[in-house]
Amino acid sequence: MKLSIISVGNKMPAWVAQGYDEYAKRLPRELCPSLIELPLAPRSKTSNREKIKAQEGTQIIAALSKKAHVIMLDVKGTSLSTEKLATKLENWQMSGIHANIVIGGPDGLSKECLGLADESWSLSALTLPHPLVRVVLIEQLYRAWTITQNHPYHK
Structure with a gap:
């Protein structure tokens, strides 16, 4: 199995890198995702949000691995429990899937990005700060893995 996290934003605060790194190092080597950081499109007070999303979308599409299973994190996506994520993770491992x-x-x-999604997930009904999403995602991947291993972390 190969797992990649493609994230727009490459100048994150130190706490984001520390949080991400802490959970990434806990994952076994075969599950530790590669992190692909893409630069934010330039913004100003008068920027057109649709143009910004299109610019960033072009970068995202270019970064997607060919034949990968694509999951887009989106506020309108499906909510998963950690247990359902653990089941997905286990299935991906068994099938040798490459997930982006x-x-x-x-x-x-x-x-365009949303149209390429094999799945769309919502991490929360709450609006999360963009940098925090990266930390929440890697922690949930770690937590899901601990469930598959009967590790006490989840309890």
């Missing part, structure tokens, strides 16, 4: 999980920019994902 995409975190869009602060303005969300372009229609």
Whole structure:
């Protein structure tokens, strides 16, 4: 199995990198995702959000691995329990799937990106700060893995 997290935003605060790294190092080598950081499109007070999403979407599409299973994180996506994520993770491992999980920019994902999704997930009904999404996602992947291993972390 190969797992990649494609994330718009490459100048994250130190706490984001520390949080992400902490959970990534806990994952076994075969599950540790590669993190692909893409730069934010330039923004100003008068920027057109749709153009920004389109620019970032072009970068995302270029970064997607061919034949990968694509999961877009989107506020309108399906909510998963950690247990359901653990089941998905286990199935991916058994099938040797290459999964790309995409975190869009602060303005969300372009229609083109959403149209390429095999799945669309919502991490929360709450609006989360963009940098926090990266940390929440890697922690949930770690937690899901601990469930598959009967590790006490989840309890």
